[in-house]
Amino acid sequence: MVQNIIDVKNLSKSFDISSKEPGLKGTIKHFFRRKTKSLKVIKDISFEIKEGEIVGFLGANGAGKTTILKMLCGLIYPSEGSILVSGHLPYRRKENFLKNVTLIMGQKQQLIWDLPPIESFYLNASIYDLDKFEAKKRIKKLSEMLEIDEELFIPVRKLSLGQRMKSELLAALIHEPNILFLDEPTLGLDINAQRNLRKFLQKYNQETNATICLTSHYMKDITSLCKRVICVHEGSISYDGKLDLLLKKLSPVKEILIVCRSEKDAIKLVNSGFTVKNKIKNEITIKIENNSITSSLKTILNNFEIEDLFINEPPIDEVIGKVLIKKDYDI
Amino acid sequence: MNLRKYLKVYKKFLHTSLASELEYKANILVDLITAILSLVGSIFLLSIFFQNNGYIGGWKFEQALIIQAIYTILNGVTNTWFNPNLTEIVKHIREGTLDFVLLKPIDSQFFISLKKINPSGFLEIMLGFFLLLFCIRINQINLSLSFLSLSLITMGCSICILYSLWFFISTTTIWFVKTWNAIEVLRSFLYIGRFPLNSFSFSLRVFFSIFIPIAFITTIPSEVFLGLSQMWKILLEVIVASVFLITSRKFWLFALKFYSSASS
Numbered sequence: 001m002v003q004n005i006i007d008v009k010n011l012s013k014s015f016d017i018s019s020k021e022p023g024l025k026g027t028i029k030h031f032f033r034r035k036t037k038s039l040k041v042i043k044d045i046s047f048e049i050k051e052g053e054i055v056g057f058l059g060a061n062g063a064g065k066t067t068i069l070k071m072l073c074g075l076i077y078p079s080e081g082s083i084l085v086s087g088h089l090p091y092r093r094k095e096n097f098l099k100n101v102t103l104i105m106g107q108k109q110q111l112i113w114d115l116p117p118i119e120s121f122y123l124n125a126s127i128y129d130l131d132k133f134e135a136k137k138r139i140k141k142l143s144e145m146l147e148i149d150e151e152l153f154i155p156v157r158k159l160s161l162g163q164r165m166k167s168e169l170l171a172a173l174i175h176e177p178n179i180l181f182l183d184e185p186t187l188g189l190d191i192n193a194q195r196n197l198r199k200f201l202q203k204y205n206q207e208t209n210a211t212i213c214l215t216s217h218y219m220k221d222i223t224s225l226c227k228r229v230i231c232v233h234e235g236s237i238s239y240d241g242k243l244d245l246l247l248k249k250l251s252p253v254k255e256i257l258i259v260c261r262s263e264k265d266a267i268k269l270v271n272s273g274f275t276v277k278n279k280i281k282n283e284i285t286i287k288i289e290n291n292s293i294t295s296s297l298k299t300i301l302n303n304f305e306i307e308d309l310f311i312n313e314p315p316i317d318e319v320i321g322k323v324l325i326k327k328d329y330d331i
Numbered sequence: 332m333n334l335r336k337y338l339k340v341y342k343k344f345l346h347t348s349l350a351s352e353l354e355y356k357a358n359i360l361v362d363l364i365t366a367i368l369s370l371v372g373s374i375f376l377l378s379i380f381f382q383n384n385g386y387i388g389g390w391k392f393e394q395a396l397i398i399q400a401i402y403t404i405l406n407g408v409t410n411t412w413f414n415p416n417l418t419e420i421v422k423h424i425r426e427g428t429l430d431f432v433l434l435k436p437i438d439s440q441f442f443i444s445l446k447k448i449n450p451s452g453f454l455e456i457m458l459g460f461f462l463l464l465f466c467i468r469i470n471q472i473n474l475s476l477s478f479l480s481l482s483l484i485t486m487g488c489s490i491c492i493l494y495s496l497w498f499f500i501s502t503t504t505i506w507f508v509k510t511w512n513a514i515e516v517l518r519s520f521l522y523i524g525r526f527p528l529n530s531f532s533f534s535l536r537v538f539f540s541i542f543i544p545i546a547f548i549t550t551i552p553s554e555v556f557l558g559l560s561q562m563w564k565i566l567l568e569v570i571v572a573s574v575f576l577i578t579s580r581k582f583w584l585f586a587l588k589f590y591s592s593a594s595s
Contacts, residue, residue, distance in 0.1 A: 015591060075430050075592050098436040110431040114351040126343045127437050129336050155354070 005179060005211050006049035006072060011081035013042040013067055041067050043235040044081070051178075052209040054201075056216065056226035056243070058320060063232040065215040066183050072213065073103045073181045086179060099128060102177040106187030109168055111156045117167035118152045121174055128175035135174065142170045146200055162193030169200070180204075182214045186221055198224050219320050250319045253287045255312045256297075260284065261305040269304050282307075340437060341445060348415070348447040362451030366410075370403055370458050380526075388530030395526070397466045398553045401486065402524050403459030405548065408490055409521075411452030413497050416444050418514065420501040427592050440583050444498065463556075472556060485552040485565060488572035492547055493521070495575035498583070505586045524549035547571055 017039045020030040042064050049055055057065040070076045071083060074090030074097065083090055088097035111120045118139070125135035143152060146166045151159055159167065165185065173180075182201075186194040198221060205212055216222055222229060222243065229246060231239040239246055260266040260282045269284055270276055274296070277285040288296045293311075300306065352359060377399055381392040390398075420443055423429040432442050467474065500514055523531075524545045531539065539545040547568050554560035 070430070070592055073434060075433055076590065077588060093433065095436040098434060101434070103430060103434055105430070108426070108428055108430070110428070112347055112351060114354045115347060119347050119350065123340075123343045123347055124435075126336075126340045127435050129333070129436075 002050045002052065004048045005051040005086055006047075006213070007082075007084040008048070008072075009046050009082045011042060011045050011068075011071065011083060012040060012079050013064075013071060013076070014038045014040045014079045040079075041235050042071070042078075045232075045235075045237050046081075047230060047237065047240055049211060049213065051211055052205070053228060054205055054212040054214065054226050056214050056222040056229045057232060058222065058229050059215075059232035064235040065232050068232065069103070069181045069183055069213060069215060073101050074098075075103070099175055100177050101179045101181065102172040102175070103181045104169060104172045104183070104185050106165070106184035109156075109164065111164070111167055111171055113157050114155055116153045116155055117159075117171065120156075120167075120171050121152075124171050124174050130175070138174055138176065139170065142173055145203060146170060147196065162189050162196075165189060165193065165197065166200075169197070173204070176208065178208065178210045180210055180212045182212065182216075184216050185214070186216060186218050194218065194220065201225060222320070247319060248290065250322055251313075253289050254293060256286050256288055257310040257312060258284050258286065258300065258304075258306060259308040261307050265305045269300070272303075274300075337437075337441065344446050345448060349450060352448075352450050359451055362449070363454050366407075366451055366455045366458065370455070370462070373399055373403075377526075387526070390530070393466065393469050394553075394557055396462065397470070397556050398524070398526065398549050400459050400462035400466055401489070401549050401552050401556075402521075403462060404456055404486070405459075405489060405493060405524075406521070407452045407455030407457075407459055409452070409493065409497075410455060411449050412445065412447075413494060414452075415447035415449045417494075417497045417501045419443065419447065420498075421504045424504045424590070429590065430592055433587070433590070439587070440498075440580065444494070467556070470557065472558070478555070478558075481555050481560075481565060482552065485555050485560075485568055488568045489548045489552055491572040491576050492544055492568075495572075495579040496544075498579045499575075502579070502583050502586045505589050520545055521548070544571060 015038070016036045018030070018034045018036045020026055045068070057068060059065045067076070071078050072085055072090060074085075074093045077091045086097065086100050088094055090097060090101075111117055112123075121139050122132075122135060125132075125138075130138070139152075143149060146169060148163065148166050148170070151163045151167065156164060156167065169185075180201075185201075186197055189197065201212060201214075202225060204210060212225070214221065214225060226243055228241065229239070229243045230237055231246075255277060258269065260269060263282045266279060266282045266284050269286075270279060274286040274288070277287055279285075297309075300309075374396070377395060378392065380387060381395070385391065387395065420429075423432065423443065429439075429443075432439050435442065466472075472478075496517060497514065500517060520539075523539065551560060551564055551568050555565065
C-alpha cells in the first residue's frame with residue numbers, strides 16, 4: 001500500500017494585514033495610526049497526499065494556493081492545525097527534511113545572475129554536501145533530461161526565460177529531492193518551453209517516484225500532469241479528487257457542429273427536438289449529453305443529409321474557470 | 332555543525348562572488364581608486380583638526396592616526412563582507428528570495444552573512460594595516476606576543492560588535508520591511524569612530540559607549556596599541572562583543588518565526 005507522504009489536518013493560517021484609505025489624508029493617518037486586522041487566508045483545511053502522486057492546486061489569485069505550498073515546505077508557520085511532510089514538522093526545517101524537498105517558483109530565481117548556471121549548481125552541491133564527482137554525475141544526468149548543454153556555461157543574465165527556468169530546475173533538483181513544490185513553474189514561458197518542462201516533470205516523477213505539488217494558472221500544466229486536483233476557494237478546499245471526474249461534472253454536455261447539405265435539411269434538424277445552440281445557414285451547433293452521444297449521432301446520420309460533423313470539447317480553461325468562482329463541489 | 336562542510340561552502344562562496352565581481356572590471360577599478368582617495372582625504376581632514384592644536388582630547392596627531400588605521404581596517408571589513416551581504420538581507424526579505432536560503436540545509440545566518448565578498452574592500456584592509464605599521468613605527472611601539480594577541484582580540488571584538496549591530500538592524504526588516512535609513516544612521520555613527528572618544532563632551536562619550544558602542548569599536552583597540560588601555564576595558568569589550576553576537580543570533584532565530592515570505 002502506498003504511504004501518505006503529506007498529511008494535513010485542520011490547517012489554518014492568519015496574517016496581520018494593514019489597510020490604507022486613499023489620498024493624502026489617508027496616507028498621513030496610515031503613517032501615524034496603522035489599522036491592522038487579522039485575515040484568515042487558510043481556513044481549516046485537511047488533505048493527504050500519497051508518495052509519487054502529482055497533485056495540482058487550483059484556485060483564483062489570492063485563493064491561498066501559494067500559502068499552502070509555503071506551509072508544506074516549511075517557509076511559514078501555520079497558525080492552527082498540523083502538517084506532517086515525510087514524517088517531519090516542516091516549519092522546524094530540520095536538515096533531513098530540507099534534503100528531501102525543493103521549491104521552485106516561476107517568478108523568483110536562485111541562480112547567480114552574473115555567472116553561468118554551472119557555478120550555482122556546484123555551489124548548491126557543496127551546500128547539500130555532495131562531492132565533486134557525484135555533483136558532476138547528477139548535473140550530467142539532469143541536463144540530459146532537461147536537454148540543456150551549452151547554456152550551462154553562459155551567464156544567467158544572457159539566457160532566455162525558458163533556458164533560465166530549466167537551469168533553475170536543475171539547481172533545485174541537484175540534491176534529488178523526493179518532494180517537489182512547484183509554484184507556477186511555467187509562468188511566462190512560450191508554448192514549446194512549457195511543453196518541455198511538463199515532459200521533464202513527468203519523466204522525473206516516473207523515474208524517481210517523487211511527489212509533486214503544483215500550482216499553475218495554465219490549465220495544460222494541470223491536465224497533462226495531474227490526475228488529482230485540490231481546488232482552493234478563499235482559503236477553503238472546494239474540491240479534492242480526480243480531475244476527470246471534476247471535468248465530467250462541470251461539462252456534462254458536448255457541442256456538435258453539423259454541416260447539412262442544404263438549409264432545408266438544417267431547418268428539418270432544428271425541428272427534430274435537439275438542443276440547438278445556434279444556426280448559421282446550413283451549419284447548426286447542437287448540445288448533446290455525454291452519455292447519449294453515440295445514440296444521438298446514429299439518429300442524426302441515419303435521418304438527415306449531413307455533409308460534415310465536428311465534436312467539440314468545451315475549452316478546459318472555461319470549465320476550470322467555473323471552479324475558481326464556486327465554493328463547493330460535491331462529486 | 333559540520334565544520335568541513337561549512338569550510339567547503341565558504342570556499343565556494345569566495346569563488347562565486349569573486350568571479351561575479353571580476354565580471355565588471357571597471358567597477359572594481361573605481362572601487363579601488365575610491366578606497367585610496369577616501370583614506371588620503373580622511374588623513375588630510377585629521378591633519379587639519381590638529382593644525383592649530385597639537386592635542387585633541389589628550390591625543391597627538393600620530394596617536395590619532397592609529398584610530399584612523401583601525402577605522403580603515405574596520406571599514407575594509409565592512410565593505411568586504413557586511414555591505415554586500417547585510418544590505419542584501421533587506422532585498423531578500425522584500426522580494427521573498429529568503430525562501431531559497433531558508434530551504435537549504437545550511438545555517439541561514441551563515442549563508443546570508445557570508446555569501447558575497449567585495450574584493451575592493453581587501454585593499455582598504457591592506458591600506459589600514461600599512462598605516463597601522465607606519466603608526467607603530469612613528470609612535471615607537473614595542474611589538475610583543477601579548478601586545479599582538481591583545482590587539483587581535485580587541486580588533487576581533489570590534490568586528491563582532493559592528494557585525495551584530497548591523498545584522499540586528501537588518502533583521503528588523505522582517506517586521507518593518509524597509510530599514511535602509513537605520514543602516515545609513517549606523518554607518519554615519521561609524522564615521523565618528525575615526526576620532527578619539529575623549530575629544531567629545533561627557534554626554535556624547537556616554538552615548539557612544541552605551542547606546543551606540545563606537546568607543547568599543549575603535550578607541551579601545553587604539554588604546555591597546557598605545558599601551559593606554561586597562562585590562563578591565565579589554566575584558567568589558569570581550570563581554571560586550573559576546574553579548575552582542577549571542578543577542579543578534581537569538582534575535583534572528585526569533586524573527587524568522589514572523590517571516591511571512593513575499594506574495595507571488
